[in-house]
Amino acid sequence: MTTVRANIYAVADRAGVSIATVSRVQRGIGPVSAETRERVLRAIEELRYTPSGSGRALANQRAGAMGIVFPDLSGPYYSEVILGVEEEMVAAGQSLFILGTHGRDRCAELVLDLMSRVDGLIIMGRTVSDEVVRALEGGRVPLALLARPPVDGIPSVRAESLRPAIELTEHLLAHGHERLAFIGDPASSSDAEERWRGFAQALGDRAGEPFSAAFGEAEGRLAATRALATGATALLCASDELALGAYRAARARRLRIPEDIAITGWDDIQLARFVSPALTTVRQPMRELGVATARLLFERIAGAEPAATVLASDVVIRASCGCEPLSDEEEESHQ
Amino acid sequence: MTTVRANIYAVADRAGVSIATVSRVQRGIGPVSAETRERVLRAIEELRYTPSGSGRALANQRAGAMGIVFPDLSGPYYSEVILGVEEEMVAAGQSLFILGTHGRDRCAELVLDLMSRVDGLIIMGRTVSDEVVRALEGGRVPLALLARPPVDGIPSVRAESLRPAIELTEHLLAHGHERLAFIGDPASSSDAEERWRGFAQALGDRAGEPFSAAFGEAEGRLAATRALATGATALLCASDELALGAYRAARARRLRIPEDIAITGWDDIQLARFVSPALTTVRQPMRELGVATARLLFERIAGAEPAATVLASDVVIRASCGCEPLSDEEEESHQ
DNA sequence: TTGTAAGCGTTATCAT
């Protein structure tokens, strides 16, 4: 089954040349006579020769690969961001390793192992602690952080959360709400934490406490139920998924959205446009987050010291906050 | 910035032993005296030594990595499947490369390059032609196919489409529909092709022609508009995204779903439960597809000749076909 | 128990 692979010596033998010549022909560099090239190419073809990645990596002293460590691939957010990274990497001729931590312990070992196979590493979100990040840095290859704040000198790319959170909270206030509640766990990620901070900042001493919930529809439903029990009339949720849970909690209580209870989300997943009423939320530039992080990593590898980047996020007003629904045309223009 | 990395010689020097001993200690195999081990471990720690992946791969004659080639990461389907692959790979101690083709040409080169870095490769969907697959096989490392039919002797894992397509079509027929239309492009993937075949088979000479559309909401809307113009009263869509497009086409025509027009999807994305009316669709075991393919690949690498696998898909009846909506409790039991 | 030395498959520097 596993065909024995032809190596550069086999090709050289077959073509009656040295391995150096084969290497030159293979990579299309250096001086080779047309006739020799012809012979070598034929041998390569006949033997179906492909250079070994590890041999090449060893000789080049570079793996030609990068890695990304992410918490989970569930939901549209992570996959979109990773897709951005992937496209940028491939465009730069690099292969991309992915490693999901899935809340696993011992993932530091896995990250370390991954690190030994790449020329650069992206660490996304709350996968490993700042401590581990510090330990990793300087260890082997350059790091870039994604969707988390910089750690010491290690730059990161993330989307802004504070300003949109304030804006959204003030928007709910402007709708006349007095009892607002925050659904989400500030401890779960730096993004969630910043959204909570914006909420609290806009509300001052009226902020109360967050109704803690991990990301996820079921958790959102539970937390929202608790919030509703306190008499809240507006729910600012840290993710669209949580908001969907809140929708269900509201329905279970026979509350109308937005008349009885206003709900907002975060991320602008496809679903946000389709639920009824359409969800007011915040759009993050997911793809761009990935692209920008890949570029940041390249710069670091090249020896530059790029600054941390914060990309803009935009509040998308739809109907769940109490505003008039957007027309289809207005929706289109958002795409 | 890029710290020079300590290699096995540096550690050996520091500990005053040979590189063989360092290697033994590092991997925890072979006889080493407690005292020596101690010294070596200290040196490893002080120098922050991690074995080079490429050096190791070269000496071991195995990369310790696998790869997956996928068409795109958009939508929940691909990311879920890839997540299944990733988890299984990591559980088996393998790293995972991802390569998206995004409809690129010249991706055969990229695949070839990837192949030279891995011990096994998963090829998903319509990324590369059967021809290229054949050329790849036997070239270097074992292959496993995912979401496409086996090619020659190369086994694959996929979800059944024919039976559910027939079942769904008959269900629409049972609702009294006489003019059914298929939305989707049978040429876009083997899955779509099989769904069309099931549709056509159940309908016999009443099947007509498919209203071709790539996967995607916008395409679905266009194709559905054309289908509606022919007087169709039931639309079987090859994906949930297409079905969402069909929803919009129906709304634009002021048609009620399901009273005036029945619509079904495929995939059971999260959205399917939230649109109104809830979407009747077909659920594929996405995660399991990934897991099963990873296992298949491992078996092949181990020298076995595993058979192709077809996993079951289930029709999920909701409201868009004309049935009574499921209660929340019934929904839960589906999860 | 430890060390020596021969690969593993490339690239790159010299000679020729």
Added chain:
DNA sequence: ATGATAACGCTTACAA
């Protein structure tokens, strides 16, 4: 224009 040959960093007989 081509060919020896020495890295690259590791694993693994085989010797001591």
